[in-house]
Amino acid sequence: MLPDIPTVAESGYPDYDVSVWWGFAAPDGVPGPAMTKLHKEITTVLENPETKKRLLDDAAEPLSMTPSEFRKLISDDIKKWREVAKKAGIVMN
Numbered sequence: 001m002l003p004d005i006p007t008v009a010e011s012g013y014p015d016y017d018v019s020v021w022w023g024f025a026a027p028d029g030v031p032g033p034a035m036t037k038l039h040k041e042i043t044t045v046l047e048n049p050e051t052k053k054r055l056l057d058d059a060a061e062p063l064s065m066t067p068s069e070f071r072k073l074i075s076d077d078i079k080k081w082r083e084v085a086k087k088a089g090i091v092m093n
Helices: 032-047 049-055 067-088
Strands: none
Touching: 032 049
């Protein structure tokens, strides 16, 4: 989005991997048909050209994933940030 500004990797941090994401979550136990309908409706909104344009204008890349893919993203992020906190000596009280 900013072609004249070097990326973090180009600035000397090739392993830097930080992203910000937003998503929709539902509590455990939501019936399968309801989850399927929610996923379908949210995907429809994300695929709408006006929605895509609005998100891209705000530097957000719309990405649709299945509920299981989203659970994996969350799980992977928890593992990654838990390790970062451990290496940095950060503890929660």
